[in-house]
Amino acid sequence: MLVFVLIFVALFVFTILLYGKWQILFHSFKIPGPAAVPLVGTFSLINVSKKGFINEIIKQSKTYYPVWKVWTGSELYIVTNRPTDAETVLSTFLDKSNIYKNFDEYSKGSILTAEASSWKVNRKLINPSFNLQVINSFLDAYIRYTTELVDILEKTAGTEQTDIIKYTWRTTLDNVIETLGDSEPSLHKNRYDFIVAASIFGDIFMQRTYKFWYRLHLIWKNSSLSKKHAKYCEEGRNLPKNMLTLVEESYEAKKYESNSLREKRFLPHLVKMSSETDAISPGQVLEETVTMLHAGTESTAATIAAALVFLGINPEIQDELYDEIISVLGSTTKNPTLEDLNRLEFTERVLKETMRLVPALPVISRRINNDVKADPYVYPAGSNILIPIIYLHQDPAVWPDPKKFDPDRFLPDVSETRHRCSYIPFSYGVRNCIGLRYAMMSMKVFLAMIIQKLRVRTVEPATMDEVQWQHFIVLRIKNSRVVFEKR
Ligand code: HEM
Secondary structure, eight states, X not given: OHHHHHHHHHHHHHHHHHTTOHHHHHHHXXXXXXXXXXXXXXGGGTTOOHHHHHXXXXXXXXXXXXXXXXXXXXEEXXXXXXXXXXXXXXXHOOOBOGGGGGGTTTSOSOTTTOOHHHHHHHHHHHGGGGSHHHHHTTHHHHHHHHHHHHHXXXXXXXSEEEOTHHHHHHHHHHHHHHHTTOOOGGGSTTTTHHHHHHHHHHHHHHHHHHOGGGGSHHHHHTSHHHHHHHHHHHHHHHHHHXXXXXXXXXXXXXXXXXXXXXXXXXXHHHHHHHHHOSSSOHHHHHXXXXXXXXXXXXXXXXXXXXXXXXXXXOHHHHHHHHHHHHHHHOSSSOOOOHHHHHHOHHHHHHHHHHHHHSOSSOOEEEXXXXXXXXXXEEEOTTOEEEEOHHHHTTOTTTSSSTTSOOGGGGSHHHHTTSOTTSOOTTOOSTTSOTTHHHHHHHHHHHHHHHHHHEEEEEEESOSGGGOOEEESSSEEESSOEEEEEEO
């Protein structure tokens, strides 16, 4: 009896919550999807683990292909695996959905999560720091920090390494501290605490996404997880705060030459803007720095780690990569130049194929404020569209033998045959990844310099079929074990 009363009350409250959303409800009926529980959401996505969440998205995408729905409380998410939908949505709608709200206590209102109106202003402000000329000037820093990484890997050669992201993330962090923060990494003694804090934040972020009870403020605020969350959000902000203070001091001491490439770097540029104009407040500069430090380091670190695991599983591809690197660079000791990087075509294809299988952000989402006609459905205004990049990248209708690691899928004539949104590791449209060029260039330097000097062998996972994911905010390969050997 009690169960019936509870179900009745839940349905009643659910209807009240949906009051004014009848259009959403009406259009949602036509869209298939797994069973949902009133007030709570789609049953199969409740309380899954980090790995389970992404596996469930893939499983349901196969079952209800190509379009299905998820309820989280009274919010409708339409999951579409159609590249045409991805193109329409990503080029038309700029507002992010509520699943990004859990970022707020970590970095509030930065370009990653901001509403379209403030996003436009801040993205325009930050864009100049990511132009080609500025990015090209980072080559020396990329080489320097990759050399340090190669030295560490050479010293540990022959011994088994677990989860090499712990090394690659340190390198990407040092890269970003210098290139975007204009700071000498060694000045920040405890800088690697940022990695610990960011990892824990990512873990808690995912738990808040799939454990529905944390959506209730009272439960969340009184949970031990919320206290842990507050602690690590605070710790994650220490490094960006210190970086900002150093740049503010340099700016006040007039250390920046006007219009120089150094002055155009992300942090000096924003400090200048906040000091000389009211385009951005100092508080907002900090929020943008926290985001940039996280978005700009974990994604590239996870991608390089994944690429090394895949090369270890596929030695013949590693040999082909090594041959290209030696033929372009000419020796096992020469550092790459900008021209060399342009000629490393196979290296680029290896990175692209890695991001196909392990896209750093496996799902992205937009809130739509107009109806979208997507035959045979209407995606109603006020709902959210979820684009599972991970499944778009593995759809067997587009990618034959999807689990196979095959960089030649990205040969120009093969790429031409696919829809432009069947492969979107950096998203698509004006709100795509601002760090795309930065990421591609730094990752090419990484991969070329590591494989130039070391051979990698993967112990676990032994085959591509055994690869498993671990979903923090960024997707990683789970439980990898590799061995590096000097060439
Ligand atoms: C393998 C490397 C990377 C991948 C796969 C990647 C992927 C993405 C994706 C898919 C988005 C869109 C997110 C969404 O729509 O919700 C995004 C946004 C963003 N990325 Fe990246 N990213 C990478 C590296 C970087 C780097 C190196 C930086 C900075 C140096 C960066 C900074 C950002 C920022 C700030 C945004 C928000 C942009 C906006 O909304 O205007 N990312 N990234």
